[in-house]
Structure formats: C-alpha cells, structure tokens
Amino acid sequence: MPDIKIEWEETYERSKEPTQMLFWVECDNFEAVEDALADDPAVTNPTILADMGDRRFYRVDFTPVGDKTNLMPELVSVGSVLQSAVGTRNGWRCRARFPHRGALEHVHQFCGDHDIDFTFERLYEATGRGEINFALTEAQREILIEASESGYLAVPRECSLAELGNRLGIGDSSASERFRRGVNQLIQQTLLTE
Numbered sequence: 491m492p493d494i495k496i497e498w499e500e501t502y503e504r505s506k507e508p509t510q511m512l513f514w515v516e517c518d519n520f521e522a523v524e525d526a527l528a529d530d531p532a533v534t535n536p537t538i539l540a541d542m543g544d545r546r547f548y549r550v551d552f553t554p555v556g557d558k559t560n561l562m563p564e565l566v567s568v569g570s571v572l573q574s575a576v577g578t579r580n581g582w583r584c585r586a587r588f589p590h591r592g593a594l595e596h597v598h599q600f601c602g603d604h605d606i607d608f609t610f611e612r613l614y615e616a617t618g619r620g621e622i623n624f625a626l627t628e629a630q631r632e633i634l635i636e637a638s639e640s641g642y643l644a645v646p647r648e649c650s651l652a653e654l655g656n657r658l659g660i661g662d663s664s665a666s667e668r669f670r671r672g673v674n675q676l677i678q679q680t681l682l683t684e
Contacts, residue, residue, distance in 0.1 A: 491526075491579060493517055498575035499547070501562045506535075508551035509560060516545045532556035564600045568593035581607060612679050625679065630672030633658060637669060 501511040511533075515523055523546075527536040533550040540547035563586075565572055569589040576583050587598075588594045599637060601608040613625040626634070636657055641648025649657075655665030 491517055491519060491522055494523070494577075494579060496577035498572070498577075500588065501560070501572075503562065507559060507673055508553070509562075510549055512539070512547065512549050514545055514547050518544065520546060559604045559606060561597065561600070561606075564597050567595045570597065615624075626672055626675055629668055630675060633668045634663060634672045634676075 494515065494517040497514040497516075499514060501512075502510045504510065517523060523663065524536065526585050527533060527548070527550065532553055532555045534553050535549075535551045537549045538546050539549055565586060570593050570596055571587045573585045573587060575585075588597075588599075597602065597609070600606075620627045633654070637649075637654055640654055640657060642651070642654045650667075651665055652662040654669070660668070
C-alpha cells in the first residue's frame with residue numbers, strides 16, 4: 491500500500507492476557523488494511539476504536555508470533571523508552587531513548603537474531619539543560635563553536651582559517667578538515683534525513 495502511514499501509540503503488556511498494541515492508520519484503502527491484519531500471523535482481534543474518515547485508530551492483540559518479535563520488552567529490559575514509531579511501505583522509523591550505547595547494541599542484536607532489518611541513522615546526546623548534541627566528536631564540536639564565536643562564519647569573515655586553528659592550537663589544514671567533517675556530520679544528521 492504505497493500511501494499507508496501507521497503511527498504507533500502504545501503497547502500494553504498484560505499478565506495472563508495477550509499483549510495489545512494501539513496505532514493510527516492513514517490511507518485511502520482501509521479494506522486492504524483490514525485484509526492485511528486478518529492475514530498477519532503476528533496479530534489477532536483487530537478492533538477499530540476511532541474512525542476519522544482517512545484515519546483510523548486500531549487495537550490488536552499479539553499472537554505468540556507477535557510476542558516473539560515484540561521490541562517493547564527488549565527496550566524495557568535495558569531501560570530504554572520508545573518515543574515514536576511510524577510505519578510506511580518502506581518499513582518502520584523509530585525513535586527511542588537509550589540510557590547507554592550497550593542498550594542500543596542489545597536492541598540491535600535482538601533485531602538481528604529475529605531477522606528484523608535495522609538501520610541506525612542518528613545518535614543524539616541529551617545534556618543537562620535539555621539541549622541535544624548531535625553525534626559530533628568533541629574536536630568537531632569545539633571547532634564549530636569556536637568558528638561561530640570567533641567570527642569565522644560572519645559575513646564578512648572576521649577570523650581566518652589559520653587564526654581559527656591557532657585559537658585551538660592546531661594547523662590550518664587540520665582546522666579545515668575538522669571543520670568540514672563537523673559541518674558534514676551536522677548536514678547528514680539534520681538536512682539529509684526524512
């Protein structure tokens with residue numbers, strides 16, 4: 491279904507009852523969605539909880555097949571939190587908070603063990619002030635901040651590349667390379683993603 495969009499809302503683990511998942515679906519062919527849900531061995535009992543015309547809210551129960559590949563217990567077991575998950579015909583795009591890199595590695599391993607395609611896209615680091623640092627090296631972060639504060643990025647430029655390097659105790663070719671890699675990393679993580 492080329493136009494489908496699925497937004498995960500919640501997954502509930504229940505003792506002595508099947509795990510339930512709630513999600514929104516946007517598309518122009520809900521008959522095909524309901525046929526697909528009926529044919530999916532991972533879920534059962536699809537129920538429409540809300541119908542907004544081109545958007546419906548569903549609840550499904552997981553079968554043992556669904557429980558086997560359910561990411562939620564794996565995230566919880568390592569102290570992670572799923573913040574969002576959006577599915578399209580191209581697969582799922584998830585955003586999660588991990589307490590450390592080992593937790594991310596655990597979930598990655600689980601996906602590999604269960605033949606779930608997993609592509610890592612971006613890593614953010616939350617700071618104490620609620621800001622987000624992109625996955626830059628400390629040297630890249632340092633030069634980008636210095637470039638801004640010194641006037642290297644001003645128009646007209648107030649600081650040369652050689653002066654920028656001198657401020658950080660590195661040569662101008664090292665400063666150039668570090669600056670370009672930092673800018674490229676920011677572009678990859680912000681502008682070149684969906």
